[in-house]
Amino acid sequence: xxxxxxxxxxxxxxxxxxxxxxxxxxxxxxxxxxxxxxxxxxxxxxxxxxxxxxxxxxxxxxxxxxxxxxxxxxxxxxxxxxxxxxxxxxxxxxxxxxxxxxxxxxxxxxxxxxxxxxxxxxxxxxxxxxxxxxxxxxxxxxxxxxxxxxxxxxxxxxxxxxxxxxxxxxxxxxxxxxxxxxxxxxxxxxxxxxxxxxxxxxxxxxxxxxxxxxxxxxxxxxxxxxxxxxxxxxxxxxxxxxxxxxxxxxxxxxxxxxxxxxxxxxxxxxxxxxxxxxxxxxxxxxxxxxxxxxxxxxxxxxxxxxxxxxxxxxxxxxxxxxxxxxxxxxx
Amino acid sequence: xxxxxxxxxxxxxxxxxxxxxxxxxxxxxxxxxxxxxxxxxxxxxxxxxxxxxxxxxxxxxxxxxxxxxxxxxxxxxxxxxxxxxxxxxxxxxxxxxxxxxxxxxxxxxxxxxxxxxxxxxxxxxxxxxxxxxxxxxxxxxxxxxxxxxxxxxxxxxxxxxxxxxxxxxxxxxxxxxxxx
Numbered sequence: 001x002x003x004x005x006x007x008x009x010x011x012x013x014x015x016x017x018x019x020x021x022x023x024x025x026x027x028x029x030x031x032x033x034x035x036x037x038x039x040x041x042x043x044x045x046x047x048x049x050x051x052x053x054x055x056x057x058x059x060x061x062x063x064x065x066x067x068x069x070x071x072x073x074x075x076x077x078x079x080x081x082x083x084x085x086x087x088x089x090x091x092x093x094x095x096x097x098x099x100x101x102x103x104x105x106x107x108x109x110x111x112x113x114x115x116x117x118x119x120x121x122x123x124x125x126x127x128x129x130x131x132x133x134x135x136x137x138x139x140x141x142x143x144x145x146x147x148x149x150x151x152x153x154x155x156x157x158x159x160x161x162x163x164x165x166x167x168x169x170x171x172x173x174x175x176x177x178x179x180x181x182x183x184x185x186x187x188x189x190x191x192x193x194x195x196x197x198x199x200x201x202x203x204x205x206x207x208x209x210x211x212x213x214x215x216x217x218x219x220x221x222x223x224x225x226x227x228x229x230x231x232x233x234x235x236x237x238x239x240x241x242x243x244x245x246x247x248x249x250x251x252x253x254x255x256x257x258x259x260x261x262x263x264x265x266x267x268x269x270x271x272x273x274x275x276x277x278x279x280x281x282x283x284x285x286x287x288x289x290x291x292x293x294x295x296x297x298x299x300x301x302x303x304x305x306x307x308x309x310x311x312x313x314x315x316x317x318x319x320x321x322x323x324x325x326x327x328x329x330x331x
Numbered sequence: 332x333x334x335x336x337x338x339x340x341x342x343x344x345x346x347x348x349x350x351x352x353x354x355x356x357x358x359x360x361x362x363x364x365x366x367x368x369x370x371x372x373x374x375x376x377x378x379x380x381x382x383x384x385x386x387x388x389x390x391x392x393x394x395x396x397x398x399x400x401x402x403x404x405x406x407x408x409x410x411x412x413x414x415x416x417x418x419x420x421x422x423x424x425x426x427x428x429x430x431x432x433x434x435x436x437x438x439x440x441x442x443x444x445x446x447x448x449x450x451x452x453x454x455x456x457x458x459x460x461x462x463x464x465x466x467x468x469x470x471x472x473x474x475x476x477x478x479x480x481x482x483x484x485x486x487x488x489x490x491x492x493x494x495x496x497x498x499x500x501x502x503x504x505x506x507x508x509x510x511x
Contacts, residue, residue, distance in 0.1 A: 075375070076374065107471050107472070108397050108398050108472060115408075118408060118410070119408050122412060125420075129374055141420070141421075148413060151409070
């Protein structure tokens with residue numbers, strides 16, 4: 001028992017470290033990527049390629065005073081950033097990075113990640129409400145309605161994958177795709193997914209991940225031109241820092257789920273040297289795509305965003321679900 | 332099991348640690364419930380409700396049913412609590428203090444009711460012949476699905492009827508509000 005307890009503590013510490021390191025350097029990657037796309041230098045002063053920028057930013061954020069606006073609900077105002085970070089860290093515990101690198105593999109792994117992801121919406125709601133700011137309030141209402149809307153097609157698409165795999169165990173799902181690139185769930189050719197709609201499932205899932213993590217072109221929650229900075233308008237210092245870290249941790253988790261469900265996890269495209277490096281390679285390629293999309297597409301409107309989910313993605317994913325069920329029944 | 336056979340385990344043994352985790356979960360649940368009932372701001376009450384839900388999920392996990400625990404968080408925290416907070420924030424944007432007296436159950440009558448409930452539940456707990464602490468089944472989704480569609484299919488159907496009635500009720504209420 002004590003060993004298990006120790007394992008849990010070590011796993012949580014590693015998860016926090018991984019989340020924090022990723023958040024710090026993804027911000028750097030994001031700013032450099034944005035600069036490259038917009039043909040300007042970006043942060044390049046501190047250290048080689050500006051690599052010292054994230055730790056310096058971290059020190060700056062931690063050294064700042066935590067301001068709580070007058071009239072704000074203090075308890076919820078402080079609890080909200082913590083609540084934004086907590087589910088992300090919990091989700092890392094069950095993500096398998098390779099055959100052996102997983103803190104606690106569960107037979108309901110997918111459910112666990114979605115359960116904790118759904119808690120993220122609450123933190124935005126509390127942040128917006130407790131800061132007593134109209135912009136923050138409107139932003140949090142937007143962000144939550146968006147999260148609720150995109151959770152549905154995301155879950156339905158995930159159910160298609162679960163039906164094909166016959167398991168909610170993330171390791172089991174990866175093992176079924178591990179033979180070669182043609183066994184990955186995104187390709188309908190070999191393996192157990194003969195479903196020709198799987199590439200569309202992948203697209204739906206990826207779109208939903210973009211929306212769930214409040215990323216452009218779906219970053220209506222923090223539309224700077226309309227809502228100052230959205231739900232974290234009133235947050236300074238590490239409160240803001242935690243929201244930022246939570247956002248990037250959620251991006252990492254969303255990409256991890258995409259890699260595991262559709263892109264074969266840690267398996268190699270041609271069956272050579274499967275391992276954690278393949279997982280990380282796919283993961284960071286996906287995250288690079290996230291950054292690329294963010295700086296390439298303009299922001300949609302809130303109606304366009306909600307219509308896309310309720311009128312297009314949900315019917316499509318439902319059709320996809322029925323089609324997959326039919327295929328599984330027939331073959 | 333005979334109640335006289337129950338001995339309290341040492342704190343640092345396996346059972347003792349398990350007991351501590353159990354007590355932590357119970358404490359989280361009770362604290363959340365108290366916050367939900369006693370806070371003056373409705374949004375804080377929702378926050379308390381969420382804490383309570385998470386504690387209950389922990390208890391389910393403790394009882395070897397991770398599936399139910401995860402569904403508890405996914406549905407109650409992710410959907411029900413969000414819906415409740417939406418309703419509160421849209422209906423009463425400014426914080427509202429409790430006004431007026433409570434219902435007829437406030438006061439001695441309420442105390443008597445809760446005492447009666449606590450007493451009868453305690454009697455039930457003591458009198459019941461509890462099964463010993465062991466796995467009833469593996470608690471996997473497959474097991475649950477098979478049981479739901481065979482042994483408990485009646486319950487499953489009834490639940491869907493309840494949900495249907497709830498949706499219809501919501502529609503009826505919403506329509507009345509729109510016309511009025």
